[in-house]
Amino acid sequence: MVNLATGDDSGHEITRLELMQAVERVRDSTAAMQTMLADPDRNHPRPIEEFPLVEPARRRDCQYCPFLELCESELGGDAVTEFMHAGGV
Numbered sequence: 001m002v003n004l005a006t007g008d009d010s011g012h013e014i015t016r017l018e019l020m021q022a023v024e025r026v027r028d029s030t031a032a033m034q035t036m037l038a039d040p041d042r043n044h045p046r047p048i049e050e051f052p053l054v055e056p057a058r059r060r061d062c063q064y065c066p067f068l069e070l071c072e073s074e075l076g077g078d079a080v081t082e083f084m085h086a087g088g089v
């Protein structure tokens with residue numbers, strides 16, 4: 001990595017082991033994501049009913065979740081706005 005402001009080069013040589021571990025993490029992550037699909041070949045997800053809402057104690061995290069739009073009606077309408085008006089974040 002080169003710091004563009006100073007020109008300092010703090011290079012890091014990647015070992016074969018690190019590379020193999022990275023490949024394994026990608027494979028594991030891909031396999032985990034594919035378990036969420038009904039049809040991996042077509043990239044079709046399992047039905048939303050198979051993805052229950054988080055328990056109420058953890059719903060403050062919903063405001064940061066990329067899937068909020070999909071859950072919002074089940075969460076009770078404008079759940080994030082309600083949470084923020086109640087003093088959250």
Ligand code: SF4
Pocket residue numbers: 052053054059061062063065066067068069071
């Ligand atoms: S908005 Fe995200 S965190 Fe909240 S219930 Fe839906 S999927 Fe889970």
